[in-house]
Amino acid sequence: MGSDRVRILVCEFVTGGGMAEEPFSADLFAEAEGMAAALVQDLTALDGVQVLLCRDARLGPMAGCESLTIGAGDPVEAVWAEGARRCDAVWPIGPETGGVLERMVALFAATGRPVLAPEPSALAVAASKWASSERLRAAGLPAVPTVRLGEEPPPAERYVVKPDDGAGTVDTFILGSAELAAWTPPSDGAWAVQPLVEGDAASFSMLVGADGRARLLACNRQRIRRLADRFESDGVTVGALAERRDAWKPLAQRVADALPGLRGYVGVDLIDGPDGPVLLEVNPRLTASYIGLSAALGENVAGRVLADLLPDCVRMKDMSEHG
The missing domain is CATH 3.40.50.11770 (Rossmann fold)
Incomplete structure (x- = not known):
């Protein structure tokens, strides 16, 4: 160099x-x-x-x-x-x-x-919906409670079931509590179960420096359609939730602190609910929100x-x- x-x-x-x-x-x-x-x-x-x-x-x-x-x-x-x-x-x-x-x-x-x-340790945690939730909640962050399929989930009327290492809305299902007990996954591997959280699908984009300091870049709207038994993604509108910036800015640093070793561009998916944001997952890489972000x-x-x-x-x- x-x-x-x-x-x-x-x-x-x-x-x-x-x-x-x-x-x-x-x-x-x-x-x-x-x-x-x-x-x-x-x-x-x-x-x-x-x-x-x-x-x-x-x-x-x-x-x-x-x-x-x-x-x-x-x-x-x-x-x-x-x-x-x-x-x-x-x-x-x-x-x-x-x-x-x-x-x-x-x-x-x-x-x-x-x-x-990011460092391998941060990648390993972020790769698992269950591990991410456990780490974020242990740090006092408002993350959706997550269990592995087959474990007792928290009480809820409806649940979201997805591959534990899944990306986006691929193979993501909405099930009632009775359906969950008898549900068989369509493929092998670990599956994560989360209560269905009401609110608007959103995300924020951030940078994490070599020193672990985080900088919030943009608050984005995820265009997710909720169907009877699944979700469909129609992309993202970058910066559409700019009014959330002050409220979400502290979350960026808290996420970085909870997952030491995050570096570079990071995307965080969440539900913007009536009681505030609920974190869903941390993406330790470029996401769709990067498209058009610099402009x-x-x-x-x-x-x-x-x-x-x-x-x-x-x-x-x-x-x-x-x-």
Whole structure:
């Protein structure tokens, strides 16, 4: 990192080869592509930063950066590792589901390159709905009580059941108390049970520095439709709940304190209820709320992450130059 130019490997799991042997899911692809494009745009707007982007061979190149192409039959992790060794640092984006993000971070850390991600201990807690709830509630935060499927849940008329390491609304079900007792999950793995909390779906985006200090960026509205037995996501409106900023600002630091090792961009999902916010989960990575965030704030969020976690590697341009 002593040269005038810094090379960052951006590896987004869905579009970067992690699903090279599988058909793309339309829902997963749209969000994944949006996050990758937003991050590449931010990074390439920085003076002296070049991007090498992991890219599924079925996709075309992305403007402004070089592609590291991965096709069916390629040794994905070996290609990713070689890409990391060609760069000065790595920025992984991936779901917690199945330990994907944890494995990506471990793979890149083994190359000796700095990885722009939280520490493994924080990733492990954030990957589990149950562990996250336990940690946040132990710290006195208003998190939804969560038990494992099969354990006695707190009294409620309706419950939300989801994979313990799930992402978004995928495989998330709404069940009555009688239904819950007889319910069989559609797939193996650990499942989390939470009382259905009334209120509006929301989130906040924050940065956590190398010193553990948190900065609230935006309060967002999650466009979630509640159907009879499940939820459907229709995206997020970044910054739509700006009036909640003063109330939620202390929560950002308390979440960071409760999960030592959080670093960089973090998204926190919650329900904005009549009695205040109820925290649902902590996402230790870029989320859909990152798309359009820099433009909404008028500053380069990726640049802020680099300036804090890799302070010697980048000279930021005037933030007004961000498109």
